[in-house]
Amino acid sequence: MPESRTTDVLIAGQGAAAFAAALYTARYQINALIVGDRFGGETAIGGGIENYPGYPEIDGFDLMLKFREQVEKYDVPIVDAALTAVEDAGDCFNSTLSDGSTVRSGALIFAIGRERRKLNLPHEEEWTGRGVSYCSTCDAPLYRQKVAAVVGGGSAAVEGAILLGKYTTETYLIYRQDRFTRPEPVLVELLNQSKNVHVLFETEVTELVGDSLAGLEGIKISKPYEGRTELKLDGIFIEIGADPRIEIPQSLGVDLNPETNEVHVDRTMRTNVPGIFAAGDLTDGSGTLKQTITAASQGAVAALAAYQYVSENHKRCWQHEMGFDVEEGAAD
Numbered sequence: 001m002p003e004s005r006t007t008d009v010l011i012a013g014q015g016a017a018a019f020a021a022a023l024y025t026a027r028y029q030i031n032a033l034i035v036g037d038r039f040g041g042e043t044a045i046g047g048g049i050e051n052y053p054g055y056p057e058i059d060g061f062d063l064m065l066k067f068r069e070q071v072e073k074y075d076v077p078i079v080d081a082a083l084t085a086v087e088d089a090g091d092c093f094n095s096t097l098s099d100g101s102t103v104r105s106g107a108l109i110f111a112i113g114r115e116r117r118k119l120n121l122p123h124e125e126e127w128t129g130r131g132v133s134y135c136s137t138c139d140a141p142l143y144r145q146k147v148a149a150v151v152g153g154g155s156a157a158v159e160g161a162i163l164l165g166k167y168t169t170e171t172y173l174i175y176r177q178d179r180f181t182r183p184e185p186v187l188v189e190l191l192n193q194s195k196n197v198h199v200l201f202e203t204e205v206t207e208l209v210g211d212s213l214a215g216l217e218g219i220k221i222s223k224p225y226e227g228r229t230e231l232k233l234d235g236i237f238i239e240i241g242a243d244p245r246i247e248i249p250q251s252l253g254v255d256l257n258p259e260t261n262e263v264h265v266d267r268t269m270r271t272n273v274p275g276i277f278a279a280g281d282l283t284d285g286s287g288t289l290k291q292t293i294t295a296a297s298q299g300a301v302a303a304l305a306a307y308q309y310v311s312e313n314h315k316r317c318w319q320h321e322m323g324f325d326v327e328e329g330a331a332d
C-alpha cells in the first residue's frame with residue numbers, strides 16, 4: 001500500500017528556493033514536506049559560486065549541502081521523488097509522487113525551477129554525459145587539452161566558451177544569429193580576447209556524429225567553417241536557454257507571465273490560485289536575474305505567505321484527514 005501523508009505545506013523542489021522555503025516554514029512552526037527529484041537543483045551542478053553572500057568562493061554542491069543541513073536541523077521531512085500530479089480538492093491539494101505515494105496539503109509552494117532546452121537532434125539524449133553536456137561551468141575542466149563546441153548566443157553560452165577556452169586546445173562557439181545582442185558587452189570583450197575560441201555566426205548544428213560505444217565524436221554544421229562542414233569534437237555544450245517547469249502549476253489554473261511563460265507571482269510569491277505559491281527560477285518574481293540568492297529569498301517570502309494562508313485555512317485540510325465534518329464552521 002503506497003504511503004499517504006498529510007502536511008500543512010508541500011514544497012516541491014530540492015534547490016535553493018525549496019530549502020529556503022522549508023527553513024522559513026519550519027521557523028514559523030507549520031508542518032512542511034519537501035518533495036524533490038534532484039538534490040540541490042541547478043546550484044549543485046553549477047560548479048563554483050562566487051556571488052552568494054557570506055561565501056566568497058564555494059562549490060555549488062557544498063552550498064546546497066549547507067542549505068539542506070540547516071533544514072534537517074528542523075526535522076523537515078525530505079522525500080526524494082518527483083511530484084507527478086496535483087489535484088485541487090477544495091479543502092486540500094492531493095499530490096501524487098513518482099514513488100507512488102500521495103500527499104495531502106493545505107498549501108503548495110512550487111520551487112521546481114527550469115528545464116534546459118535541447119537541440120532535439122538524434123543521439124542527443126543517448127550521448128548526454130558522453131560528450132553532450134548542458135553545463136559548461138560544471139564540465140569544462142573535463143575538456144583539458146581537448147576540443148569542444150558551445151551552442152548558443154546568450155550569456156551562458158558566451159561565459160561557457162570563455163571558460164572552455166581556458167581548458168581546451170580549441171573551442172567553437174556556434175550561434176545561429178549574425179551577432180551577439182544578449183550578453184553583457186564586457187563578456188563579449190572577454191570572448192574576443194580568448195585566442196583559441198572561434199565564433200561561428202549564422203551557423204547551426206545539423207547532426208551529432210559518433211557511435212554508440214564512443215559517444216560524441218563530432219558535429220555537422222550548416223555553414224562551412226574554414227572549408228569544413230564537419231568538426232571533430234570531444235564535447236559539445238548546449239547552452240540555449242531553459243524553460244520554466246509550468247506543466248503542473250498550469251494544470252491547476254496558475255497564471256503565467258505572458259511574455260516569459262514563467263509562473264506569475266505577486267510580491268509575496270502568491271499565484272492567482274489561493275493556497276498556491278511559487279519561488280525561484282520558475283517564477284517571474286525577480287525578473288531576468290535568476291540566481292541562487294534570488295531563489296532563496298523568494299523561497300523565504302513564499303514561506304511567509306504560505307504560513308499566513310495556512311494559519312487562516314489550516315483546519316480544513318486536517319479536519320478532512322481526521323474524518324471530521326469540514327463544512328463551514330463545523331468542528332471549530
Ligand SMILES: Cc1cc2nc3c(=O)[nH]c(=O)nc-3n(C[C@H](O)[C@H](O)[C@H](O)COP(=O)(O)OP(=O)(O)OC[C@H]3O[C@@H](n4cnc5c(N)ncnc54)[C@H](O)[C@@H]3O)c2cc1C
Nearest residue numbers: 013014015016017038041042046083113280281290291292
Ligand atoms: C551552469 C550554471 C551555473 C550557475 N552559476 C550560478 C552562480 O555562480 N551564482 C548564482 O547565484 N547562481 C548561479 N546559477 C543559477 C542558479 O543555479 C539558479 O538560479 C538556482 O539554482 C535556482 O534555484 P531554484 O531553487 O529556483 O531552482 P533549481 O535549482 O533549478 O531547483 C529546482 C528543483 O526542483 C526539482 N524538480 C523539478 N521538477 C520537479 C518535480 N516535478 N517534482 C519535484 N521536484 C522537481 C529539481 O530536481 C530541483 O531540485 C547557475 C546556473 C547554472 C545552470
